[in-house]
Amino acid sequence: MKVVVIGGGPGGYVAAIRAAQLGAEVTLVEKKYIGGTCLNVGCIPTKVLLHTAELYTTLEKESKKLGIQIEKLDIDWKKLQQRKKTVVSQLIGGINMLLKSNKVKVIMGEASFLNENQLEVQLEEGKKAAVDFDYAIIATGSKPLILPIPGADLEGVITSDEALSLEEIPKSMLVIGGGVIGSEFASIYSSMGTKVTIVEALPNIVAAMDQEVTDYLVKALKKARVDIHTDTKVEGIEKTKTGLRVKTVSKEGSKSFEVEKVLLSIGRKPVTENMGLEKIGVKLNKDKIITNKKFQTNINNIYGIGDCRGEIMLAHVASAEGIVAVEGIMGKTSKIDFKTIPYAVYTKPELAAVGMTEKQAKEKGYETKTGKFPLYANGKSLIMGEANGLVKYVVDAKTEEILGLHMAGPRATELIVEGALALRLEATIEEIATTIHAHPTVGESLHEAVHAVHNMAIHLPK
Known part of the structure; x- marks a missing residue:
């Protein structure tokens, strides 16, 4: 069985390794860099910067309270950039080792379909190679979406790719788009002294998450002197003598x-062009590859996974889809339980969610109850100096099954896995309540919030 995977990101390389584990002869074709956007210009390098930003903010504002005397605290941007490169290089090396150990053949070049069983790869040195296959998995990922805003092509207007590798920390930055990526960069640069402004067209930033949780992020960003303008649209960008002028409009009128x-952070779009998909008849919805639940396109031996489907654009979802696609090809039955997908925002405070928000549950006809526990009542959060947060359960009032878990606070992105497992096992609040949680931990707050559904949280007053 010959399987070719197009794209070496978290969807593609995971699919390639799983296919090899199951006995396929696997070829992985990658256009630019192993690890894809996530590892090279996305998840990993962003979190390197965020980690330093978090430590810097803590030491800058809390060092005396923590009993640490610091005469001068500063960020060495060049050394931070080098650390980012070191982390990325180490992880890329690890992936290459895994591919090699699983005997996956790697070809660096741009792939396009000649027919339903053959690819042509434009190699880096200008040569071409043909790759025959029984099955193909398209995992080409996504790229920043650029809306036709006048002036979007001016020097100084950047995407998240460039924002990771600026030559120096800018004095001021306007972020167009207050979603996950925009909020993370606002958190990074505001922590490092940049005057940040967020302009968001929707009524809230990180609008897909529970507003009670995102309110904690809004509070933290404003405390860091980030100006947030919601229900506001950008009309154009102009060059000035000293930088850029951004013109906006809202209900209150026009403002510059x-x-x-200027960071363009409006979203991402699937990478599916110049692949010959139309030539072989793969159906698209605009630029999104259409698949069934097995991630199979209308061409039976060609599959699509990850961001190129334009559905849930998360690295861990791409990896899960890659495994399901490969196992289907190799005769194993598997599927994804999409309700257990965790969402994470690596700001300070961190945000995390799994399952339905209270609003979504009510829209689906559930009668709901909620349990909430503020982190100012959690000992470990106070020790860490990060008591700005909340744990919130959304529960089916009739069965007391957990429908969603929403968090803001320290290590929320790590702790959300408990909620994902609870949803996967269709757990009730009693099953969480009767599970002993270690003390002192931030995780205790998940235990307390479950008891709060019945107003029985031990560490909250009546």
Whole structure:
């Protein structure tokens, strides 16, 4: 069985390794870099910067309270950039080792379909190679979406790719788009002294998450001097003598902002062009590859996974889809339980969610109850100096089954896995309540919030 995987990101390389484990002869074709966007210009390098930003903020504002005397605290941007490269290089090396150990053949080049069983790969040195296959998995990922805003092509207008590798920390930055990526970069640069402004067209930033949780992020960003303008649209960007002028409009009228950099963070779009998909008849919805639940396209031996489907654009979802696609090809039955997908925002405070929000549950006809526990009542959060947060359960009032878990606070992105497992096992609040949680931990707050559904949280007053 010959399987070719197009794209070496978290969907593609995981699919390639799983296919090899199951006995396939696997070829992985990658256009630019192993690890894809996530590892090279996405999840990993962003979190390297966020980690330093978090430590810097803690030491800058809390060092005396923590009993640490620091005469001068500063960020060495060049060394931070080098650390980012070191982390990325180490992880890329690890992936290459895994591919090699699983005997996956790697070809660096741009793939396009000649027919339903053959690819042509444009190699880096200008040569071409043909790759025959029985099955193909398209895992080409996504790229930043650029809306036709006048002036979006000006120097100083950047995407998340460039925002990771600026030559120096800018004095000011306007972020167009207050979603996950925009909020993370706002958190990074505001922590490092940049005057940040967020302009978001929707009524809230990180609008897909529970607003009670995102309110904690809004509070933290405003405390860090980030100006947030919601229900506001950008009309255009102009060059000035000192930088850029961004013109916006809202219900309050027109307003302009003078900044050094403008970050376009409006979203991402699937990478599916120049692949010959139309030539072989693969159906698309605009630029999104259409698949069934097995991630099979209308061409039986060609599959699509991850961001190129334009559905849930998360690295861990791409990996899960890759495994399901491969196992289907190799005769194993598997599927994804999409309700257990965790969502994570690596700001300070961290945000995390799994399952339905209270609003979504009510829209689906559930009668709901909620349990909430503020982190100012959690000992470990106080020790860490990060008591700005909340744990919130959304529960089916009739069965007391957990429908969703929403968190803001320290290590929320780590702790959300408990909620994902609870949803996967269709757990009730009693099953969480009767599970002993270690003390002192932030995780205790998940235990307390479950008891709060019945107003029985031990560490909250009546």
